Amino acid sequence: MIYPVLLCGGSGTRLWPLSRKSYPKQFAGILGEQSLFHGSALRFSGEGYAAPVVVTADAFRFVVTEQLGEIGMAPGAVLIEPQGRNTAPAAIIAALHVAAQDPSALVLLTPADHAVEDPAAFRAAVAEGVAAAETGQIVTFGIQPDHPETGYGWLEAGAAHHGGALELTRFIEKPDAETAAKLLADGKNLWNAGIFLARADALVVAFKTHAPAIHDAAAAAFEAARSDLSFTRIDEALWQLVPEDSIDYAVMEKAANVSVVPFKGHWNDLGSWEAVWKEMATDEAGNGLSENATALDCENSLLRSEDEGIALVGIGLKNVVAVAMKDAVMVADMSDSQNVKKAVSVLKEQGASQAEQLPRDYRPWGWYETLILSDRFQVKRIHVHPGASLSLQSHVHRSEHWIVVAGTARVTVDDEVKLLTENQSVYIPLGAIHRMENPGKVPMVLIEVQTGAYLGEDDIIRYEDIYARS
Template sequence: MIFPVLLCGGSGTRLWPLSRKSYPKQFADVTGDESLFQASTRRFSGEGFGAPLVVTGDPFRFIVTEQLDALGVKPAGILIEPEGRNTAPAAAAAALFALRKDPEAMILLVPSDHAVPQPEMFRDAVKLGAKAAAEGQIVTFGIVPTRAETGYGWLETGAESAPGLCRLERFVEKPDAATAETLFADSRYLWNAGVFLAKASVLVEAFKTHAPAILARVAEAMEAAKEDLDFTRIDPAIWATVEDQSIDYAVMEKAGNLSAVRFEGHWTDLGGWESVWLESDRDEDGNAVSAHATALDCEGSLLRAEDPDQELVGIGLKNVVAVAMRDAVMVADMSSAQNVKTAVKVLKERGAKQATQLPVDHRPWGWFESLVIGERFQVKRIHVHPGAALSLQSHHHRSEHWIVVQGTAKVTVDEEVKLVTENQSVYIPLGAVHRMENPGKVPMVLIEVQTGSYLGEDDIIRYEDVYART
């Protein structure tokens, strides 16, 4: 049995404005009808695979559970990193967690932002490497390249040790254009997918040998971890002292027991808008155009309008990326699309909330979005999942009016509890202790009008909360 370890704590800034710190690309619908995280979960499920272990950050813990619930998947565990420390500490924590569950556990370390249109082929590749992994090898997966790519690391492979399996000679850092052409021309070189298969015990031994300081601190942080609902919270004080390091650099480049499986199928890590364009359906002029976008006399361009109330029109564009959202628009030459990270940095320095926050704010009970903000008032649309409830709370600086437009709300205001149905409203006075719940089996949607001297999200005093946020 192979247990997938889904790594999904990254911020994905190269796909801004679709991907932001508050809701990064792995949870977004980038190329299909489900998120990259959900697609990764499906890819490594079924015969031969156990329940996934997820490693993520605190802001995303309820997004993870919501998206897994939508797939009907119960995880083996969800590890909460207090802060991102790169892939080496995350891998060490996952291996230690798996060892507690099963001393013979075999784990598959997988980034959750890859696109693999033929998932059954990748599953077969993983199963091909399982025998070597069971015998003590650390198996990685090299993608047969289709171009001289400078945005990926590469692998140099050696002699074949079994059908489809070969020795891994060395890791090659992201090359310049000339070096990439040389690597592409040599069949020994493959793209590095960053996916590793090994027994958890073998991986821990590799850390003991090559990165003992990282392993020691991670082990301490895991020993001090606390259970919180369905999550395992790694100790933040100890975790902050762990070296920020990639698993390639910390362990894999130094280990001698590495093998590689050649993967002949299609794969991409969707590291930027150019790769999204390559993965998208394109017309005869090479344009990838979303449902609410129009390309007139354009060539080789990507036009995406993410809001159904928008219409994006490109005229006479060539090799251009244009992504429009309700609160932000990004336009770039395709060759410069990798510089989106720089744009995000500039926006952060200017204090623009669009740099990190989406208009829709996801919470464990559902989501909300601000529709109108003015002086001393704000209008929101609030979506509450069936059976979900907001915390019992009060506010110092604002009062609220709630108007139910879909479903039924169970509303508590001080000592009074009542049902509020569609087209009915309720008033929440300043300072009143209140809560809204969705007792029904369909989503509940309401319009909230806030009025007061301060309307920030931090003006909340929580008294009870089913999501342990008090």
């Protein structure tokens, strides 16, 4: 049995503005309705695979369970990191979690934001690495390159051993263009996919040997973890003591028992808008277009409107990326699309909310988006999932008007509870203890008008919450 570990953090900078810190790329519909997280979970499921272990941040704990539910899956565990500390700490707490159940179990560490065209072929590659992993080898997976890529690290493969696994001669840092061309021509080098297969106890030993400071601090934080609903919260104070590092630097480049399995199928880590463009269907001029985008005399460009109310038109563009959202527009030369994160850094310095926050805010009960925000009033659209409920709460600085536009709402205002259907409304006075619930089997949507001196999201006093939020 292989335990897939989905590493599900991320800063959301490389595919800005669609991907942001509040909702990184693995959760978005980059290449279709299914998210990259959906695809990762499905890719490593079925016969021979246990339910996935997800390592994620507190802000995404309900997102991962909701998205797994959308594809008929449930997590084996959700481990919540208090802060992201790169891949090495995430890997060791996952290994410790699996080792506590079965030290000899195989752990498959994988990012949750890759695109693989043929999942069955990748599972076959994983199967080729099982024999080596069962002997104590740490098996990584290298992608057969088809161009001199400078955005990936590379792997140098040696002679065959342990079935389908090859000796891993060395890790190679992201190269310049000249070096990448030589690596491609050499024929024995692969792109580093950042995916690892190993026995849980072998991973633990590797960390103890090569990264003892990370192992010891992470193990202490893991031992002090507590349960929160169906989640496992790693101890926050002890987690602060864990050194930050990648699993490659901390362990893999130092270990002698590392093998590599080549994968010849199509793979993409979608690390830039150029990478997304290469995955999209294009017109005869090489343009990748979203539903609301139009290209006039354009060549080899990516035009995406992520809002149905925004028509994006490109005229005479060549090798350009343009992505339009309700609150932000990004335009870049295709060759500079890996540098989008620099724009995010500038926006953060300017204090722009668009740097990290999407217009749509996802919550365990659904989502909301601000339609209008002005002095002393705000208008929101609120979407509540069937059976979901907001917390019982009150506000100190604002009153609210709710108008149901779809579905049915069960509304509590102080001691009164009533049902509202479409086109009905209710007033929530300042200070009133209130709650909205969706008792139906279809989504409930309402328009909320807030008025008051302060409209911040922290003006909430919670009395009851089924999601255990404070």
